[in-house]
Amino acid sequence: MRRIVAARPGVAGQARQAVCDHSPMLIIDPCVVSLLWTLADAQGQVLDELTDPVEFFYSGDDLLPKLEEALAGQRTGFESELHLEPEHGFGEYDSNLVCFEARSIFPGHLEVGMQFDGLPPGAVSPDMPAQALYTVTEIYPDHVVLDGNHPLAGIALRLSVKVHAVRAATEAEVAARSVDEGAVSLLHAAPGSPNLH
Numbered sequence: 792m793r794r795i796v797a798a799r800p801g802v803a804g805q806a807r808q809a810v811c812d813h814s815p816m817l818i819i820d821p822c823v824v825s826l827l828w829t830l831a832d833a834q835g836q837v838l839d840e841l842t843d844p845v846e847f848f849y850s851g852d853d854l855l856p857k858l859e860e861a862l863a864g865q866r867t868g869f870e871s872e873l874h875l876e877p878e879h880g881f882g883e884y885d886s887n888l889v890c891f892e893a894r895s896i897f898p899g900h901l902e903v904g905m906q907f908d909g910l911p912p913g914a915v916s917p918d919m920p921a922q923a924l925y926t927v928t929e930i931y932p933d934h935v936v937l938d939g940n941h942p943l944a945g946i947a948l949r950l951s952v953k954v955h956a957v958r959a960a961t962e963a964e965v966a967a968r969s970v971d972e973g974a975v976s977l978l979h980a981a982p983g984s985p986n987l988h
Contacts, residue, residue: 815866815867815957816866816867816957816958816959817864817865817866817957818849818862818863818864818865818866818869818954818957819849819863819864820849820850821848821849821850821851821960821964821965822849822850822957822958822959822960823846823847823848823849823957823958823959823960823964823970824846824847824849824862824954824956824957825844825845825846825847825954825955825956825957825958826841826844826845826846826847826952826953826954826955827841827842827843827844827952827953827955828840828841828950828951828952828953829841829950829951830948830949830950830951831948831949831950831951832946832947832948832949833946833947833948833949835949838943838948844955844956846970847970848960848964848967848968848969848970849862849960851964851967851968851969852968852969853968853969853970855875855879855880856879857873857875857879857880858873858950858952861873861952862952862954865954866954866957867954867955867956867957868953868954869953869954870951870952870953870954871951871952872949872950872951873949873950873951873952874947874948874949875947875948875949875950876947877944877945877946877947880943880946880947880948881940881941881942881943881944881945881946882940882941882944882945883944883945884940884944884945885939885940885944888919888920888923888938888939888940889928889936889937889938889939889940890910890914890916890919890925890936890937890939891916891934891935891936891937892910892911892913892914892915892916892934892935892937893913893915893933893934893935894930894931894932894933894934894935895913896911896912896913896914897911897935901927901930901935902927902930903927903928903929903930904926904927905926905927906924906925906926906927907924907925907927907937908924909921909922909923909925910925910937919939920939923939924939924941925937925938925939926938926939926942
């Protein structure tokens, strides 16, 4: 892979020149990594799989810290198997993030698995985090059960990952601390989910 880096503006009197570097780009902050992976629980049941490369912003909001730690300083072609305990994955399960709300405050069409960015208008549960992503886990005639935990909270995970490519991040990606490809993946930002409301 050939990488050309534009020269930084020089000091008066110094010539500016491009640097040609034929070595593969290292994963350093900030950059964008294109990954393939298989995520499974401790028993080996596959939970999420990226079979086509998806880009993520390294050292931002796209990836788990333990995954970033494993990727640091690596290059295209790097492969790793990670074991993630809940505290290094999506946290311990917190029963305080489960609440019950009246069925009447939800849209007519409601399914288990739908997600809401914050509690819906009209919610009455006290002390629930406003910024949490709530998943509908049960639907009854008079009420709905919402869970503010990540779907993988409390679960030990195995992650098999391969670096497909590495590139420099754009200014927009650095400012956003994310790459928005609209990918739906358990490790990627949830707003790309088709079930988000």
